[in-house]
Amino acid sequence: xxxxxxxxxxxxxxxxxxxxxxxxxxxxxxxxxxxxxxxxxxxxxxxxxxxxxxxxxxxxxxxxxxxxxxxxxxxxxxxxxxxxxxxxxxxxxxxxxxxxxxxxxxxxxxxxxxxxxxxxxxxxxxxxxxxxxxxxxxxxxxxxxxxxxxxxxxxxxxxxxxxxxxxxxxxxxxxxxxxxxxxxxxxxxx
Ligand SMILES: Cc1cc2nc3c(=O)[nH]c(=O)nc-3n(C[C@H](O)[C@H](O)[C@H](O)COP(=O)(O)O)c2cc1C
Numbered sequence: 427x428x429x430x431x432x433x434x435x436x437x438x439x440x441x442x443x444x445x446x447x448x449x450x451x452x453x454x455x456x457x458x459x460x461x462x463x464x465x466x467x468x469x470x471x472x473x474x475x476x477x478x479x480x481x482x483x484x485x486x487x488x489x490x491x492x493x494x495x496x497x498x499x500x501x502x503x504x505x506x507x508x509x510x511x512x513x514x515x516x517x518x519x520x521x522x523x524x525x526x527x528x529x530x531x532x533x534x535x536x537x538x539x540x541x542x543x544x545x546x547x548x549x550x551x552x553x554x555x556x557x558x559x560x561x562x563x564x565x566x567x568x569x570x571x572x573x574x575x576x577x578x579x580x581x582x583x584x585x586x587x588x589x590x591x592x593x594x595x596x597x598x599x600x601x602x603x604x605x606x607x608x609x610x611x612x613x614x615x616x
Contacts, residue, residue: 445612446520447474450511451527452481452538454491457558457591458527464597465525465556468605474612479516481538484508501531506541518549522615523581523608526550526572530559530585535571543575550576552615554608555583562587581611 447469453459462478469476484507487497500507518524528539535543535557543550555572557563565583573579584604590596 445474445522445615447476447523447525447608447612448479448516448518448521449476449525449527450479450481450516450539450542451525451556452483452509452529452536452542453527454487454529454536457588458529458556460591461556461558461586461601462527464601465604468601469608472605472609474605474609477521480512481509481542482512483538484510497537498532500537501534501540504537505534506544507537509538509541509545511542518546518551522552522612524550524553525556525608526553527556527558530557530563533563533567535568540575543572547576551578552611553578553580555580556604557583557585558588558591559585560588582607 449462449466451458451462453462466476466478487494491497526539526543528535531537534540535555553572553576555568557568563585565585568583568585569580572583586597586600590600
C-alpha cells in the first residue's frame with residue numbers, strides 16, 4: 427500500500443515534469459510582461475517546464491499610444507501586424523498547454539497577439555488567454571473573440587486589471603491561483 431502510493435506519486439511528478447507549457451506574450455508598457463515573469467516563477471516552483479516566447483512587432487507602436495492611428499487601425503481593422511517571435515523556433519505541437527498573454531487595446535487583444543492567433547489557427551489547441559487591462563474585461567467576450575479566430579475554445583480566459591497588478595498581495599494570490607489552475611489542467615491531461 428505504502429510503496430504503491432509512493433510509486434503513484436513519483437509517476438505523477440515524473441508526468442508533470444514531462445508536460446511542457448509555452449507562454450507567448452506581447453507587452454507594450456510592461457504590465458503583461460510582469461505577469462508573465464511572475465507566472466513563470468510560480469510554475470517553475472511547482473516543477474512545470476515553461477518556454478517563453480516574446481511576440482515582437484516588426485515595428486512597435488510609438489507614444490502617445492491612445493492617439494496612434496496605426497495602433498487603432500491594426501487593432502480594429504487590420505486585426506494584426508507583422509511580427510516575429512523571440513526565440514523564433516516555436517512549435518505548438520511540442521506543448522501540452524499554451525498561455526497567450528496580451529494587453530487589451532480598445533476592447534480587443536493587441537494586434538501582435540491577434541496576428542499570432544491567426545498565424546497559428548488550427549494548430550493552437552490547448553490554449554489559455556491571459557490579458558491585462560485598465561478596467562474589468564469580460565472573459566466571455568475574450569473567449570468568443572479568440573474562438574472566432576482559432577475555431578477552438580480556450581481552456582479558460584483570465585483578465586487581470588491594472589489596479590490588481592498594483593496590489594502586490596492580491597497579485598501574488600492571483601498568480602498562485604493561476605499557476606495552480608494550469609497545474610491541475612496539466613495533471614488531468616496525463
Ligand atoms: C492604446 C491603448 C488602448 C487601451 N484600451 C483599453 C481598453 O479598451 N480597456 C481597458 O480596460 N484598458 C485599456 N488599455 C489599458 C491597457 O490594457 C493596460 O494598461 C494594459 O495592462 C497594458 O499592458 P502592457 O503594459 O503589457 O502593454 C489601453 C491601453 C492603451 C495603451
